[in-house]
Amino acid sequence: MVRQRCAFCTEHPIEEAAVLRWIGEDRERLTLWLCDRHLRRMQRAGRDGWEHKGKLHKIGWW
Ligand SMILES: [Zn+2]
Numbered sequence: 001m002v003r004q005r006c007a008f009c010t011e012h013p014i015e016e017a018a019v020l021r022w023i024g025e026d027r028e029r030l031t032l033w034l035c036d037r038h039l040r041r042m043q044r045a046g047r048d049g050w051e052h053k054g055k056l057h058k059i060g061w062w
Helices: 036-048
Strands: 015-023 026-034 050-052 055-059
Touching: 015 036, 026 036, 036 050, 036 055
Parallel strands: none
Antiparallel strands: 015 026, 015 055, 050 055
């Protein structure tokens, strides 16, 4: 099933991605639908993570 919206904006998602969301030692392993823009944003941020609402996000659960 394809969701109509990206997890972070109103754009149509292109991919369901494994995303690690963390703040300090608090880690969440999520599966989020992402649009092209947000997917690229996280890919660009790499291991440093992309910050959104005080939490960091990166592609992959490791
Ligand atoms: Zn988006």
